Amino acid sequence: MKQRIINEELRKIALTIVMIVMMVVVSACAITPRGWSNHKYNINQEDKFSAEAFKSITVSTVGADIKVIVTNEKELRFHYYGDVTIASTRNSLGPYIDIDETGSSLVLAEKLRSGLNSISYKGRAKLDIYMPKKYEGQSKLNSASGDVYINNFGGYGDINTASGDINIENCRGDFDVNTASGNVTYRKDAALKSDLAINLVSGDIDISISKDSEFNFKLRTVSGKIKCDFPVTLEGRGAEGTVGGGKNDISLNTVSGNITIKNN
Template structure:
């Protein structure tokens, strides 16, 4: 749920009494020629939902309270050279006004056999998605939680300033970076490298017991726990490095303030 107040400067629009307006807007596109879906939002929760369909559709809905006329967030879409852009935008303004946002949502329905790229960026808002097999998945956010389930991707990259990251049944090359927020990862299998960096937040990683890999774990002011039978090559209280079996995939975790738990699934 998103709730916030934004102060805007508007041009040529007189302030009026504050009123609540319901926002409902939908768009749909044929998915056949789409190679990449780009999602851009502000103060909106995102749900990316797999469906048995040949279309990509977007539903934008919620409530906004404002003392301005004609100055509400809107759903904008564009298709160009195989890239479908879905964006929640705000009016460009130049005089003082107030918009109070409450429970804005963007639900995006994508065919469950879509296998190309999905790229999301959010100024403030949570992300939920599940059950996709993709070439690439990226998410960048200044504030918001990430909940991803059953994602198989050749490359997954998640960057957040503030918010928790939760991945379950994930597979593929994965990179996660957070400033403030915990990270929980439950891997379906470890087939490519996993790289996690946090400034403040615990990191819990569950890996199937039969996995073989090289690991490098480091925390400046947190505890490090490793449940795997390992060959340790370096340990000094703040760092733990070694290998499990003969695998060549890397698990690398670095934190400033936070515990690291490498757990057997």
């Protein structure tokens, strides 16, 4: 009975993730036109902003990888580059980053111009975000089919992908991660001092944190194995409990995939 309840909880999580990533895909994709042919595009776009002006930053891509690089600079800037092949009804201008500055929010979105077919997106463009070290606002990273990498970020992170791997290293803030198909890797060399929630439909979760970390945990998988270096008691496909003083919360859920927690 308990396992049935766990499976039902994970199915609800899976449905929620699918709805989220569908929203990501729909917002990023264009309508498929008739009579299109392939065209190659070389991308190179840059811009910069005053990071102090924004409390939240949202980045969305169709197929470009997102990489957040923390710097000692005062300004926030991005570099969008690479070579892609996209079908279109004509040899029109290629994809670009649309910039929306509204109040204290900045939105950077990879857009396909009219006549481009997002389903035919081939190649791997890159969107590098250079984030000031002192910025500790909210960052939301969305991608339909690109990978996401973020390192040393100090604020709250919300990451959503339809199909792409996610790599989070040595970040200080809380993270919420949702993906339909992809692996998630989270690494922190120092003791964990933030909350972490990861929900996957299909993919593995690999966590590596300091052995000095203290946290409450809840682990769930329908089809997969759970391995943990910390002293926990596994019950079927799930486990929950407390390590040390339980100063932070870790919630890891995958419908089809393995969960691994290592101490370093």
